[in-house]
Amino acid sequence: MATANKNLSQYDKTKLPNAKDFRFGIVVSEWNDHITEGLYKGTLDALLDCGASQENIIRWNVPGSFELVYGAQRMIVTQEVDVVITIGCVIKGETMHFEFVCEGVTQGIKDLNVQTDVPVIFCLLTDNNEQQSIDRSGGIHGNKGTEAAIAAIKMADLRRNSENK
Numbered sequence: 001m002a003t004a005n006k007n008l009s010q011y012d013k014t015k016l017p018n019a020k021d022f023r024f025g026i027v028v029s030e031w032n033d034h035i036t037e038g039l040y041k042g043t044l045d046a047l048l049d050c051g052a053s054q055e056n057i058i059r060w061n062v063p064g065s066f067e068l069v070y071g072a073q074r075m076i077v078t079q080e081v082d083v084v085i086t087i088g089c090v091i092k093g094e095t096m097h098f099e100f101v102c103e104g105v106t107q108g109i110k111d112l113n114v115q116t117d118v119p120v121i122f123c124l125l126t127d128n129n130e131q132q133s134i135d136r137s138g139g140i141h142g143n144k145g146t147e148a149a150i151a152a153i154k155m156a157d158l159r160r161n162s163e164n165k
């Protein structure tokens with residue numbers, strides 16, 4: 001189902017685990033910060049709405065989306081978090097740089113999910129133009145940051161329940 005047919009902000013918190021006991025790491029790219037700050041707000045609002053404590057939420061900034069991978073890796077190694085959410089916005093320019101950044105971040109975050117025991121949530125917009133980013137960071141299609149928060153709660157719960165199985 002394409003995003004256009006699904007509002008990214010819809011969730012039913014009665015069907016979610018309570019987030020109060022989970023520690024959340026959030027790594028935010030400063031590139032396109034007029035978009036990434038909207039994504040972060042969506043994430044933070046949803047986490048708090050689902051019971052997370054502000055003191056259990058750690059935010060770090062990185063220069064661009066390509067640095068999300070290193071930031072998430074350091075967050076995992078140095079902070080006792082149950083899940084990490086990476087937030088970035090890559091918008092197509094004139095060159096192939098878009099493709100390489102998007103692929104590099106995608107593969108890097110996939111690698112962290114495979115190589116560490118902390119789930120890393122992929123809240124990366126990879127858009128053809130700025131309007132698509134606006135529409136997905138609190139606009140007509142909702143907020144991908146909200147979607148990422150819900151995924152983070154579910155994955156932190158899965159990780160907790162699968163320990164020592």
Ligand SMILES: Nc1c(NC[C@H](O)[C@H](O)[C@H](O)CO)[nH]c(=O)[nH]c1=O
Binds near residue numbers: 031063067090091
């Ligand atoms: N063009 C975008 C970038 N480019 C910067 C890279 O992410 C990276 O910071 C740089 O190559 C240095 O390593 N980053 C975004 O997040 N969004 C873009 O649209």
Ligand SMILES: CC(=O)[C@@H](O)COP(=O)(O)O
Binds near residue numbers: 101
């Ligand atoms: C994703 C990018 O790095 C891109 O926005 C840079 O723009 P350009 O491809 O025109 O250099």
